[in-house]
Amino acid sequence: MIDQSLHARELYLPNDPLAAQFTNHAFPTNGDGFGMAWAGRAETLGQYRQVGPAWDSQNLKHLAQQLESGCFLAHVRAAPGGTIAEQNCHPFVDHGWMFQHNGSIPNFRELKRELTFDVATPLYPSILGNADTELCFYLALTYGLKQDPVTALTRMVARVEQSRSEHQVRAPFRATMCASDGRRLVVLRWVSPDSLGAVAPSLYHATGSTILHGVAGEKLSLPADAQLVVSEPLSLHWSRHTWVEVPSGTIGVFEQGQPPKIEALKLER
Secondary structure, eight states, X not given: OHHHXXXXXXXXXXXXXXXXXXXXXXXXXXXXXXXXXXXXXXXXXXXEEESSOGGGOHHHHHHHHHOOOSOXXXXXXXXXXXXXXXXXXXXXXXXXXXXXXXXXXXXXXXXXXXXXXXXXXXXXXXXXXXXXXXXXXXXXXXTTTTTOHHHHHHHHHHHHHHHHHHTTOOSOOEEEEEEEOSSEEEEEEEEOTXXXXXXXXXXXXXXXXXXXXXXXXXXXXXXXXXXXXXXXXXXXXXXXXXXXXXXXXXXXXXXXXXXXXXXXXXXXX
16 A cells, blocks of 8 residues: 555546646556555454555554454545545445445536435435545445445446436546455446547456565465455565456456456446
């Protein structure tokens, strides 16, 4: 997390004026907050989020030395022009699920009102921030994330695309998302197909026995049936492993001890 907060190698923010100064609109710094969520005791989910940058957090270093879990989500945030607040930091946690997102809903201020009206009434009071990620999470919960996460996430993407089409928004909806109930990871990678040349945010996965290299040079072995999904490959300094790119326009389910199931993300017309 600290490494990516200082130097993300595959973070691109097209059409963002603050990223225009970088080659290919690469924006290397994620300093607008961070967070992590994990499967905790008694089938509960833990959560820690902070507004400051990960590289400057003593709390993160202490927690990382103590927390043990079979399932983690972790995120560092770059939000140029957005609201910097703890309530907007990922991962979001509610109703037994944790959720995070890279990318953005284009022209979100124009689409936000009608998309928010689709959130189920009992869920609406739980929305605390103003970020598009949190709204995507509560749309997915509304569409049945707990019962059928693949269908719920697919419906959420379809709903955003419908709103984008109705408002004639030309900029693409770009997203890599991960949702987890602590036992499985459900991930998707998406970019609006009608935006020629647009690229989805990066996403990779690796399975099998992995050795991570800690900052002090120690070797940390993961279980042979571990599943890893990352926004960009961990460099050789941190991990010796072959990383496989998740194809754009797909949704996948990762469970420990089973091969990943990745299929095309098919939106209903």
